Amino acid sequence: xxxxxxARNLGLSQTxxxxxxxxxxxxxxxxxxxxxxxxxxxxxxxxxNARRLATxxxxxxxxxxxxxxxxxxxxxxxxxxxxxxxRLAHLDIDIVVTPIDTDDEVPVYRRLLAGxxxxxxxxxxxxxxxERIAALTELDMPFVLHGRxxxxxxxxxxxxxxxxxxxxxxxxxxxxxxxxxxAFINGPQDQTFAIHRxxxxxxxxxxxxxxxxxxxxxGGRFTDENGFRxxxxxxxxxxxxxxxxxxxxxxxxxxxxxxxxxxxxLGRDVSMIAHxxxxxYLNADNMVxxxxxxxxxxxxxxxxxxxLVLQMLxxxxxxxxxxxxxxELVLRQSTGPGPxx
Amino acid sequence: xxxxxxARNLGLSQTxxxxxxxxxxxxxxxxxxxxxxxxxxxxxxxxxNARRLATxxxxxxxxxxxxxxxxxxxxxxxxxxxxxxxRLAHLDIDIVVTPIDTDDEVPVYRRLLAGxxxxxxxxxxxxxxxERIAALTELDMPFVLHGRxxxxxxxxxxxxxxxxxxxxxxxxxxxxxxxxxxAFINGPQDQTFAIHRxxxxxxxxxxxxxxxxxxxxxGGRFTDENGFRxxxxxxxxxxxxxxxxxxxxxxxxxxxxxxxxxxxxLGRDVSMIAHxxxxxYLNADNMVxxxxxxxxxxxxxxxxxxxLVLQMLxxxxxxxxxxxxxxELVLRQSTGPGPxx
DNA sequence: AAATGATTTGAAATCGCTTTGGATGATGTC
DNA sequence: GACATCATCCAAAGCGATTTCAAATCATTT
Numbered sequence: 001x002x003x004x005x006x007a008r009n010l011g012l013s014q015t016x017x018x019x020x021x022x023x024x025x026x027x028x029x030x031x032x033x034x035x036x037x038x039x040x041x042x043x044x045x046x047x048x049n050a051r052r053l054a055t056x057x058x059x060x061x062x063x064x065x066x067x068x069x070x071x072x073x074x075x076x077x078x079x080x081x082x083x084x085x086x087r088l089a090h091l092d093i094d095i096v097v098t099p100i101d102t103d104d105e106v107p108v109y110r111r112l113l114a115g116x117x118x119x120x121x122x123x124x125x126x127x128x129x130x131e132r133i134a135a136l137t138e139l140d141m142p143f144v145l146h147g148r149x150x151x152x153x154x155x156x157x158x159x160x161x162x163x164x165x166x167x168x169x170x171x172x173x174x175x176x177x178x179x180x181x182x183a184f185i186n187g188p189q190d191q192t193f194a195i196h197r198x199x200x201x202x203x204x205x206x207x208x209x210x211x212x213x214x215x216x217x218x219g220g221r222f223t224d225e226n227g228f229r230x231x232x233x234x235x236x237x238x239x240x241x242x243x244x245x246x247x248x249x250x251x252x253x254x255x256x257x258x259x260x261x262x263x264x265x266l267g268r269d270v271s272m273i274a275h276x277x278x279x280x281y282l283n284a285d286n287m288v289x290x291x292x293x294x295x296x297x298x299x300x301x302x303x304x305x306x307x308l309v310l311q312m313l314x315x316x317x318x319x320x321x322x323x324x325x326x327x328e329l330v331l332r333q334s335t336g337p338g339p340x341x
Numbered sequence: 342x343x344x345x346x347x348a349r350n351l352g353l354s355q356t357x358x359x360x361x362x363x364x365x366x367x368x369x370x371x372x373x374x375x376x377x378x379x380x381x382x383x384x385x386x387x388x389x390n391a392r393r394l395a396t397x398x399x400x401x402x403x404x405x406x407x408x409x410x411x412x413x414x415x416x417x418x419x420x421x422x423x424x425x426x427x428r429l430a431h432l433d434i435d436i437v438v439t440p441i442d443t444d445d446e447v448p449v450y451r452r453l454l455a456g457x458x459x460x461x462x463x464x465x466x467x468x469x470x471x472e473r474i475a476a477l478t479e480l481d482m483p484f485v486l487h488g489r490x491x492x493x494x495x496x497x498x499x500x501x502x503x504x505x506x507x508x509x510x511x512x513x514x515x516x517x518x519x520x521x522x523x524a525f526i527n528g529p530q531d532q533t534f535a536i537h538r539x540x541x542x543x544x545x546x547x548x549x550x551x552x553x554x555x556x557x558x559x560g561g562r563f564t565d566e567n568g569f570r571x572x573x574x575x576x577x578x579x580x581x582x583x584x585x586x587x588x589x590x591x592x593x594x595x596x597x598x599x600x601x602x603x604x605x606x607l608g609r610d611v612s613m614i615a616h617x618x619x620x621x622y623l624n625a626d627n628m629v630x631x632x633x634x635x636x637x638x639x640x641x642x643x644x645x646x647x648x649l650v651l652q653m654l655x656x657x658x659x660x661x662x663x664x665x666x667x668x669e670l671v672l673r674q675s676t677g678p679g680p681x682x
Numbered sequence: 683a684a685a686t687g688a689t690t691t692g693a694a695a696t697c698g699c700t701t702t703g704g705a706t707g708a709t710g711t712c
Numbered sequence: 713g714a715c716a717t718c719a720t721c722c723a724a725a726g727c728g729a730t731t732t733c734a735a736a737t738c739a740t741t742t
Binding site for chain 2: 043044045046047049052053058060065067072073074075077078079081082085086089094095096097098099101110111114115116117128212223226228235250253256257260261279280281282283285286288321
Binding site: 002003004015016019021046047049051052053197 | 728
């Protein structure tokens with residue numbers, strides 16, 4: 001059942017039927033009723049590819065899956081992708097995922113764009129001087145960046161959370177509680193967000209005239225294992241850290257294990273604040289003890305970014321699309337007073 | 342730069358150029374050279390939508406993202422999707438992800454198919470009497486199931502791992518070691534794979550004339566938290582379990598925490614075998630103590646399933662596509678002898 | 683009643699590719 | 713030299729929608 005048949009069935013021209021279904025104003029309301037009723041009755045679905053060819057729009061947006069980079073396609077990307085897809089599900093816009101191997105990155109974009117397979121791209125996990133921004137701009141491919149670059153003059157759309165502010169506040173809070181030896185388990189340190197977090201951490205320390213202890217700063221993947229290893233190493237340090245900052249709930253779990261193994265109790269002997277991207281299956285509130293967090297839903301970010309992409313495609317200029325989301329500090333049982341002096 | 346321009350540029354017809362680029366035999370090798378050289382030089386990329394319209398093939402396969410079901414779009418789906426996308430990346434086949442809300446499931450498939458947006462579908466997380474199989478068959482939509490249904494007569498393609506065998510062996514091994522009070526932390530119990538695992542567990546027990554203790558069997562999401570809760574509850578049981586079977590590495594981490602909290606040492610006081618889907622960021626070997634596992638890479642399954650989908654599209658009948666993968670049992674430090682008697 | 687304008691419909695071109703059904707020479711056979 | 717065979721190539725007809733441009737219908741005004 002295609003447009004031609006449907007039109008014949010109705011005794012109308014393809015033009016009118018097409019217009020009726022696409023909500024153009026120049027069609028009688030009565031016939032529009034008749035048309036859409038018939039479309040439903042006869043089970044007509046427009047052929048997406050014909051439409052794409054005719055309109056020149058792909059009706060799809062691309063999302064890159066980091067496979068080889070320091071950011072893996074792990075829980076974070078999964079949550080983010082959930083947010084995007086939920087927003088776009090009922091809009092007849094497809095989400096095309098494309099794995100990215102770093103080396104052939106730009107050619108892949110070129111292919112997708114030239115082949116009219118996607119209208120826009122969602123970019124994740126930017127580094128400070130991310131070369132993709134220049135490349136995509138040159139290709140004239142609309143995109144929204146999840147996160148931020150730095151020192152890049154080319155105007156582009158982005159949405160980021162205030163990583164620096166979040167970790168500055170978290171650190172400040174630990175300092176208020178009397179902690180002085182604070183260990184910081186950051187994320188992959190080539191990523192902008194991790195750099196921002198470290199900046200926030202340092203800023204808070206320096207505000208009090210303190211300087212961070214280099215040996216108590218580590219980075220890497222957001223995994224239980226990495227958190228465990230770093231925490232074990234840091235606990236050897238003299239003086240022993242009395243508080244931990246963790247970049248993710250996964251690393252926080254690793255720290256948790258290391259503390260327990262060292263016979264330390266979280267919330268009493270040691271404090272911890274972790275960043276929580278709000279995974280449905282990892283609830284800070286339900287942990288024992290419940291975890292103090294800086295919280296920002298990565299799924300909500302995906303949802304919003306899908307929105308922003310739509311706005312871009314509707315014509316909103318990229319340089320007007322910048323969103324910096326504040327991050328909540330949620331205090332629970334894992335934070336307690338620092339050592340008496 | 343489209344086909345027409347390219348043809349004009351070469352002084353050839355569109356027909357010949359198209360054939361040359363698509364590898365048809367009836368074109369002179371010399372002109373084929375000339376054409377493909379020019380295509381590269383002039384940066385010609387075929388318009389995917391025009392091609393799709395002309396051929397009637399979508400050049401894309403769909404992957405469903407479980408958003409609301411008991412299986413979330415979590416680490417498992419992410420790994421699986423990685424496998425699929427890696428296989429398809431260089432084949433000019435798009436992967437379209439579509440979130441699924443349970444209620445409007447079949448209409449979504451119908452839309453995707455009627456709109457010629459995808460050629461085939463990859464289905465995950467089947468329940469024993471999964472109604473999607475009948476629906477998709479009726480819609481004439483090719484699909485490959487990751488996992489298995491049960492009691493469904495309709496022939497269809499599937500790839501599954503031998504969950505029953507894996508858990509039977511794991512259980513047998515624990516019994517060999519002298520364990521008798523074995524707790525089982527399964528997955529979501531509406532899913533076929535979880536049912537198969539429980540079946541394997543029970544079979545191994547019954548082989549020795551033992552019967553499982555109902556109060557030491559639990560299920561649910563593959564999360565640290567769930568593992569922790571169930572383990573805590575099970576440790577209250579008299580007699581206390583001396584061994585644990587865990588359905589995933591995430592739940593295993595939770596069990597780990599619970600054991601530690603109870604002052605028990607894994608591998609000495611209590612044994613554990615967990616199922617390992619091989620996440621790049623969660624290595625059973627690197628845990629302390631290293632974890633004994635039943636191992637099967639979910640990413641490899643994704644890779645292979647992409648292959649099977651391609652075979653189906655090439656004409657291989659669905660009833661010939663059945664793969665049951667064996668599962669390795671990898672013994673490490675988390676398993677030790679049971680209590681002396 | 684004619685002219686005007688607004689509303690509603692349609693014929694046909696178009697998007698960029700694939701593919702059918704010939705053409706056109708060149709080659710080989712008798 | 714005539715005829716069949718092959719290897720190459722091309723013109724044109726789809727694929728199924730959107731959209732331009734024009735025509736038809738109807739109501740309104742003078």
